[in-house]
Amino acid sequence: MSDVKEDQQEQQPREHSSARHADVAIIGAGPGGYSAALRSSELGKSVILIERDAVVGGTCLNRGCIPTKALITAVSAIGEAQHAQSLGINLELHGLDFGKLREHREHMVSTMTEGLSGLLKHRNIDVIQGEASIESVGTIHVTNESDTVEVTADDIIIATGSRPRPLPNLPFSHVILDSDHALTLDTFPSSAVIIGSGAIGLEFASLWNTAGCKVTLLARKDRVLSQWSKRSGVMLGRELKRQGVNVITKASCTGIDTGENLGATVHYTNGDGDNSSVEADVVLVAIGRDAATDADWFAKLGIETTDRGLISTDDLGQSSVRHIWAVGDITPGHQLAHRAFEQGITVAEAIAGLQPRPVNNDTIPQIVFSTPEAAAVGLTLQAAQDNDNYESVSETTIPLMSNARVLMTGQGGSLSVVTGCERSEPDTQLVLGAQIIGPHASEIIAEVEQLVGNHIALSDAARLIHPHPTFGEALGESLLKADGRPLHVR
Numbered sequence: 051m052s053d054v055k056e057d058q059q060e061q062q063p064r065e066h067s068s069a070r071h072a073d074v075a076i077i078g079a080g081p082g083g084y085s086a087a088l089r090s091s092e093l094g095k096s097v098i099l100i101e102r103d104a105v106v107g108g109t110c111l112n113r114g115c116i117p118t119k120a121l122i123t124a125v126s127a128i129g130e131a132q133h134a135q136s137l138g139i140n141l142e143l144h145g146l147d148f149g150k151l152r153e154h155r156e157h158m159v160s161t162m163t164e165g166l167s168g169l170l171k172h173r174n175i176d177v178i179q180g181e182a183s184i185e186s187v188g189t190i191h192v193t194n195e196s197d198t199v200e201v202t203a204d205d206i207i208i209a210t211g212s213r214p215r216p217l218p219n220l221p222f223s224h225v226i227l228d229s230d231h232a233l234t235l236d237t238f239p240s241s242a243v244i245i246g247s248g249a250i251g252l253e254f255a256s257l258w259n260t261a262g263c264k265v266t267l268l269a270r271k272d273r274v275l276s277q278w279s280k281r282s283g284v285m286l287g288r289e290l291k292r293q294g295v296n297v298i299t300k301a302s303c304t305g306i307d308t309g310e311n312l313g314a315t316v317h318y319t320n321g322d323g324d325n326s327s328v329e330a331d332v333v334l335v336a337i338g339r340d341a342a343t344d345a346d347w348f349a350k351l352g353i354e355t356t357d358r359g360l361i362s363t364d365d366l367g368q369s370s371v372r373h374i375w376a377v378g379d380i381t382p383g384h385q386l387a388h389r390a391f392e393q394g395i396t397v398a399e400a401i402a403g404l405q406p407r408p409v410n411n412d413t414i415p416q417i418v419f420s421t422p423e424a425a426a427v428g429l430t431l432q433a434a435q436d437n438d439n440y441e442s443v444s445e446t447t448i449p450l451m452s453n454a455r456v457l458m459t460g461q462g463g464s465l466s467v468v469t470g471c472e473r474s475e476p477d478t479q480l481v482l483g484a485q486i487i488g489p490h491a492s493e494i495i496a497e498v499e500q501l502v503g504n505h506i507a508l509s510d511a512a513r514l515i516h517p518h519p520t521f522g523e524a525l526g527e528s529l530l531k532a533d534g535r536p537l538h539v540r
């Protein structure tokens with residue numbers, strides 16, 4: 051009966067067709083799109099924001115940053131409770147109420163998306179729900195169940211984001227999950243294989259492991275986080291192993307057997323080229339995300355893309371087609387919400403005729419919200435040594451156990467700062483980067499970003515006073531050591 055109804059609906063002509071105009075039209079209401087919308091409107095532009103989903107916020111608010119961190123923050127109470135036991139605070143864990151956890155996750159998501167919706171309304175941004183396609187420069191066709199809208203605009207910003215990349219020839223299914231699906235499971239799995247050891251894979255590994263799931267993590271390289279410094283990857287991998295995650299490095303997935311019911315056997319080759327396999331309830335594939343640029347209209351417009359389908363832009367975000375701009379995960383660089391925010395602001399300002407500074411992709415902080423957290427910004431030691439602009443490059447590392455607040459958490463970790471001189475100014479040591487593994491790394495890294503991004507001399511940075519006792523004091527301590535004046539460390 052309902053099928054007949056749906057068929058009839060499909061055959062019915064669309065009820066309305068209308069036309070609207072704005073100075074700026076944006077496709078996609080994720081971090082890239084909505085930040086561009088908010089800034090454009092602040093700058094006096096009329097703005098139309100088009101989103102195919104029923105709610106605004108994109109991957110970040112609905113399927114990424116917010117729901118994952120809502121679960122991670124909630125479940126971290128388990129680790130804290132276990133630590134509290136050792137401090138004489140007797141707590142008993144009576145398991146997880148997954149229904150309540152799900153409500154909490156959904157509540158966080160809806161609070162954020164409703165807040166964003168209100169803000170867009172407050173700034174008079176016209177949000178249209180529907181599937182957008184650019185017909186020609188300046189014209190977008192939007193369709194939804196009941197409506198077609200012809201949107202015209204002087205400038206168009208594309209912010210269509212990305213989607214999970216499947217393994218070659220192994221499509222996602224009820225058992226081979228992407229992160230969207232993994233977030234909406236009815237309960238945490240009792241066992242899981244996670245393929246991929248970047249931020250998304252590591253966060254799920256940490257979350258599920260803390261919640262009592264038996265996790266095997268397959269990393270292709272010799273360590274997790276292979277794009278980071280070796281020290282960080284090795285240290286985080288070791289810490290996850292200590293907590294019970296079965297981290298298998300140099301593992302390459304060769305196939306997955308799945309049955310009718312729940313369960314899968316993942317086959318892989320190990321570092322010696324031997325074949326092995328591991329069984330689990332579910333497999334999470336977290337090997338990267340593909341840019342959502344495969345709709346026909348991208349090619350028809352002649353927008354230049356890289357071989358991975360990412361849109362090439364100039365420094366300010368304009369694509370190869372004038373008046374068409376691109377921001378966020380569809381552009382080359384780190385696929386992170388805070389980069390998308392900054393790109394959105396920059397593009398909006400460029401369209402408004404201001405002269406914004408191009409986004410500096412070299413100082414974008416990267417964070418993994420695992421336990422312990424991992425955070426990095428700027429250059430690794432290796433990257434600084436390989437860069438001809440720098441000389442006298444070195445790395446200073448302190449153990450985080452030397453910090454009183456870290457010690458109190460029962461966790462450890464390390465903080466490394468990379469310093470060096472620009473060849474043109476060989477007498478001034480600069481802070482070039484940092485990598486942190488440990489509690490509150492995600493907060494401490496913001497201060498390092500200021501130092502790196504603003505080219506602060508090490509001697510000035512090391513004079514800044516950090517309040518005692520704080521986690522951030524660890525950064526002060528490492529800067530003092532890098533400056534040749536260690537206080538509480540050797």
Ligand code: FAD
Nearest residue numbers: 078080081082102108109110114182211378379385386387
């Ligand atoms: P998106 O957020 O993907 O938004 C694109 C929007 O465009 C979507 O809403 C989509 O529906 C819409 N759209 C696409 N095509 C059309 C069309 N033709 N018509 C209309 N609408 C369309 N980043 C962080 O910085 N910190 C984190 O902690 C973090 N955690 C993450 C955890 C997970 C599990 C995932 C998957 C990602 C995470 N990210 C995190 C990455 C972050 O979510 C993305 O970098 C960010 O959302 C990219 O923003 P965007 O605007 O480019 O695209």
